[in-house]
Structure formats: structure tokens, C-alpha cells
Amino acid sequence: MNGQPLLAVDRLSKTFRSGGGLFGRARTIRAVHEVSFAIARGESLGLVGESGSGKTTLGRLILRLLTANSGTVHFDGTDVLTADRRTLRALRRRMQIVFQDSAGSLNPRMTIGSAVREPMTVHRLARRSELDTRVRTLFGEVGLDPILVDRYPHELSGGQRQRVGIARALSVEPKFVVLDEPVSALDVSVQAQVLNLLADLRERRSLTYLFIAHDLAVVRHLADRVAVMYFGKLVEIAPTPRLFAAPTHPYTTTLLAAIPVPDPRRARQRSMAGEPVGRSAGPDPAPAEPQPGSQPADACPFYPRCPHPAKDERCRREVPLLREIGVGRLVACHYADPSAPDRPPA
């Protein structure tokens, strides 16, 4: 393939207004702020961050399910945000999404067979007589028993419903899929099955993924690179093995420390090494809302929670920009140390 990325996002921003109305002042919340990144063909980019960091909003903006305030999104050279109705329709065939809430993202009044059939009829991808066969094939591909076609979403388990969501997204044969926390709502045992399915499908259909998750551990096996988001901004991007081996942004470090260690002996080693163990020892909980005014506008957004020993006045006066500190590594921290020693993978 050529060197042009499949998806290019440039300085994408979205603010939401809340409150206001008749009384009181409306507050604006910057959900996504000047985010730029690119995804190569066939690549899988993980996007992690805590709840409210803007990662889901970012996914919706890319697919134009929400309207961006500024910035651009290019898919395979086509400008997504200014595309006219016809172009957008064509784009919707090539970019798809799998939602976190499989129950909420399926129409409760529609059988799952119809739900998988619908995108193909919208884009007229098959003759009426072929549709049933294609639905059955898709069911088989995502590991659903074809006898379930006439069932309704509420009659299925969470894992089965998520497979329906995946089959629906794949029915139009897209090139690129946004996976918006596809396993967060599932049981741990089912999570692994769905993750394996997603990995298989990626290989078989040479798909490109934007894999959104709040859990670094989930992203690890499916992402080639990981982007970390905090309060609407990207704070670090790195190839997955590098990020796990040597995180440079203090926020990434605390996220990694929050991954539970299943092996008690390893956990003990980690705690003896003076590192925090488990979620309880993770970073301070995020303030429920960013307090406007409590922090200067040009301070590093992570300043109040930052555990970095070197943090100082500069962090309060100057917003750190995303800068390159190594091959394919970007970080937004004044004191991120590119030469940090690799530590054993957690």
C-alpha cells in the first residue's frame, strides 16, 4: 500500500455546553481538544483514558455521529467532516462502529437477523434472495448460531449481543472499524472470547481498528500502538510494547500501575520495588469535574494529580505540547524522560 494513512485526524476539537438555560451561565466543557493522530492501513490503534476523558466522543466525531467544532478528519483522502450526503453515505459503508452497550445499540423491536440484514439493504449490497444466506454467513463468522436469526436482542446474552453488533458492523464490509469499548460491559470470561474474535476478524478481513478502552490490559493484545487520552487531550502515543515497557507520561505510568496483577508473587515483587499495586494504590481519583478557575488555563491539565518528582512551576505556567521523544513516540510532558530505563513488563 502507499504511505498515506487510512485515517488522519488533525486538531479535532469538540466542546459541549451544559447548564445555562433561563438561569445561570452555560458552562462549556472541552471534551476533545486539538487532537491529532493518524492510523495506517491495517493498523490497530488503542485509545485509552479514564471515564470522561473524551475517548468515546473522539470516536463519534471521526464517524461524524457528532459534529466537531473544529479540525479535520480524512478517511482515505476524503474529508469526512465536510462530506455531502452522498459521500457520507458511501463513507458509512467503509467506516463502521461497534458500540459498548450492545443492548442499547440494538433496536429492541427488531430481530437480530433484521439488524444484521439492515445495513446491507441500506447500501443495496445484495439481492433480496441472497440476503438470508449472507446473514447466516455473517452469523457463522462471528460465532453466532444461525438458528438465532429470529430472536430479539433481549433474548440473548451480552456476549451474543455484542457478536450481533460486530456482525452488523461487518455486514457492509468496512475497511475501518471504531471499537468503542466493545468488551467493557462483558464478563471477563466472555471478554477474552470477543477479543479473540476481533483479532481473528482483523486478520481475515485485513481491517483497521481504532480500539477504545478504559483498560490498558484489554488494549494490549489488540493494538499495535496506544494513544493515551486525558481530559480531552492526547498525552502520549507509543508502540504498544514500548508503552508497556517504558511509559513516559506520568499519567500512563499511573494507568499501568492500576492494572491488577493476577499473580500474588509478582504483585509482592512489585510492591517491594516500591511500586503501587492494584487499583487501590493507583492515582488519586479524578476530581469529579475540572474546577474552572482553580487552575490557571495554561497549566498542565494533569498537574493536580501528577506524581512526577520533577513537577514544578513550569507545569503550572506552560501547557506541555505533544512532542516527539523517540521513534513513533510522542508525549505531552515537560519532564518525560525518553531515556527512562525499560522496566520489566507488568
Added chain:
Amino acid sequence: MSRTLRLVWQDRRARVGLALVVLFALLAAFASVVASHDPTAQLDLVGKQYQPPSLAHPFGTDFYSRDLLSRVLHGARISLSIAVLSVAVSIVLGTAVGLAAGLAGGLVDQVLMRGVDGALAMPRLFLVLVVVALWEDIGVVGLVLILGLTSWFDTSRIVRAEVLSVKSRQFIAAARAVGLGLRGIVGRHLLPNIAGPIIVMATLGIGQMILLEAGLSYLGVGVRPPTPSWGQIIADGQQVLRTAPWVALFPGLAIVVTVLAFSLLGDGVRRALDPRSQ
């Protein structure tokens, strides 16, 4: 659709409702065949005034010695067609306005809903009376339009509220992501999920319309005598409730059974449309 019909048929209560509705519709349609007398014929003003129910006159006779069974049967024609048609007008209009307000939001929503608020603040009977007073003889079509055009306000409010809650659900975003246009989203995803409340509104509306028509006839502005409607007959009987209670009793019962039948049917349809209720 065939699935919905099958489910309605499997539901015993809905089946009773459907049977009654069909029965009443048939009786109304073939009233001139079924009824033993001309509903406006005065049989014997001296000898047959206010006859209690008997074999010859199962529902009795009224002041003008007319056969009440025949009048109730013919009245079904007027009352049922007015009720069903005006409910259809009101539901279609209310749903359209509610959809427009809920989907468009912003200024459109504000203007439509303030208008509806204003209309709701006025007593409906008063509104209808004003309109009726402007025309000499409005006929059945006029009555249907007036009843329909003055009764969609609450439907539009309920539909708007339902649209607002359903349109923020994720499967609507999912439908957009798939590339469905507005028409497809409304037709395939939005309307099926707000059908329940609309059907309930329609069934309740049938009863209200029959009663409203009865009220108008009672006030002398509805259907003109001697054409019978249920409301008309009840109005006639109201003055003699003590001495000849059967005059008002039978059309009253007809209204009760009709309303009940439509409620049973409507509830059955609502259940059949909701896959989660089985």
C-alpha cells in the same frame, strides 16, 4: 405485520376486543338490514310512547314512539364512524407535530409546543363549540374534522416526549452509523419504539370522541335530529331518566362496551408489538 396479527389473535383479551369491534362495525354497516324498524319512524305516538323493553321492542321506545333498538343500531353508524375517523385525524396530526417538534428541536420545537400549550389551556368543548357555532350545519365530515383538529394537542405532547427519549438511545446513533437516512430512522427505528403510547392514546381517544360527540349532540350542535347518534339518544333519555331509564341505558351500554372493546384490542396490539412482553 403478520406476526403482530398472529400475536393479537393469540391474546384472549385482544381476541374478545377484536370480535366486539368487528361485531359492532358489522352491525353498524348493516344497520338497515338488521334493524326491525326505520329509526326515524314514529310508530304510534299515542299507544307506543315510552314503551319499556319488550319482545316487539327489545330496547323499548322513546317519546316519539320510535324503536330504540333500531335507533341504537343506526346510531352506531354515526357514532363509530365519527369516533374512528376523528381519532385517525387526531393521531396522524398529533404524531406528525410531535415528531417534527421532537426531531427538529430548537425554534421549531419552541413554536409548536407553545402553540400546543395555548390550545391545551382552552377547554376542548368550548373550542369545538366556537368552531361549530360559525357554521350552520356541518354534517358528519365537518364534525369529524372539527373533533380531529381540536384533539391532537395532547397526542403531540406525548409523541414529542417519546421522540426525545428514544432519539437519544444508542440504536438511533447506530442506525445513523449504518448510513440510514432520516426517513429510514423514523420509519424503522423511531416509530416502532413509540407505537405503544400512540396506540394507547388512540384507544382512549375512541371513547373520548364518542363521549364528546354525545356531549355536542346533547347541546344540540352535533348530529341533527332526527338522525340518531348514541349521544343524541342519551340526550333524549336524560330528561326521562326516572320514568323511562331504558332510553338512555342502552346507548350508554353501547358506548361502554365499545370503549371497552377498543381498549382490549388496543392493549393487545400494544403487547403484540413489544417483543419484551412475551
